[in-house]
Amino acid sequence: MVSSNFKLAETINQMSIQVKFFASLREKVGHNDVELASAQNALEAWQLATNNMTAPENLLVAINLDYAKLESTLNDGDEVAFFPPVTGG
Amino acid sequence: MSSWVSETSIEPWSLIAEQQSKQTIQGEFGATATFIGTMRDFSDxxxxxxxxxxxxxxxxxxxxxxxxxSAREKWALLDCLIVHRVGEVTPGDAIVVIACWSAHRRAALDACNWLIEELKHQAPFWKKEFNAQGGEWVTGNTDGH
Known part of the structure; x- marks a missing residue:
């Protein structure tokens, strides 16, 4: 039992999720990047990286450079980004 | 085909001329459609x-x-150029340049229109405007009027 718990902890410690914030959200959250040891989905990553800040209704999410949803699952090594509606062009 | 982001000022007509000078499609294209987005000194x-x-x-x-x-798959384009500016810009500076070359006008015109609309809704760029009262993030695209 002890052995399997140790393995679980070891596995969690080995995970790495990169979280990025852009534009007004970067300013609101107060930092550009956060590294998380674990997050099951984008929503959990948001909650952990913002200290449970309420997610804006128009929040956009990208996982590994593609648009995703808050419910989208995260895997070890993923990069999840949060940003407001885009306004280029 | 070329697309890139520029951290320094861009000269739209020079970029289009330079792109055209590198092409080997002279005689094949009959239409060039361009869109140039330029910074205004007003918003809301x-x-x-x-x-x-x-x-x-x-x-x-x-x-x-x-x-x-995607534009190449939708239309018979012979060449395409997309350049978008990042960093600090002032009124009159070009923000985005799109040019499409095709044999006939409809493909170039439609592709150019589609590209600027899709870019504005998908590409992750954000604008923060400044006046004497301070800076504010632009919160959405205009409908193009």
Missing amino acids: RPDISRMLLEHYPAMTSRYLDKLEQ
Whole structure:
């Protein structure tokens, strides 16, 4: 039992999720990047990286450079980004 | 086919001329459609003196490539150019240049229109405008009027 718990902890410690914030959200959250040891989905990553800040209704999410949803699952090594509606062009 | 982001000022007509000078499609294209987006000195607020264009570099590059590829699949384009500015710009500075070359006008015109609309809704760029009262993030696209 002890052995399997140790393995679980070891596995969690080995995970790495990169979280990025852009534009007004970067300013609101107060930092550009956060590294998380674990997050099951984008929503959990948001909650952990913002200290449970309420997610804006128009929040956009990208996982590994593609648009995703808050419910989208995260895997070890993923990069999840949060940003407001885009306004280029 | 080319798409990139520029951290320094861009000269739209020079970029288009340079792209055309590299082409080997002379005689094949009958239409060139262009869109140039330029910074205004007004928005919902007056007297905008400067603007900061932020982006998500890796995703921007991916999306500009994806848009260009999609346009090629939808229309018979012979060449395509997309250049978007980032960093600090002032009124009168070019923000985006899109040019499409095709044998007949409809493909170039439609592709150019589609590209600017899709870019505005998908590519991860954000604008922060400044006037004497301070800076404010632009919260959405205009409908193009």
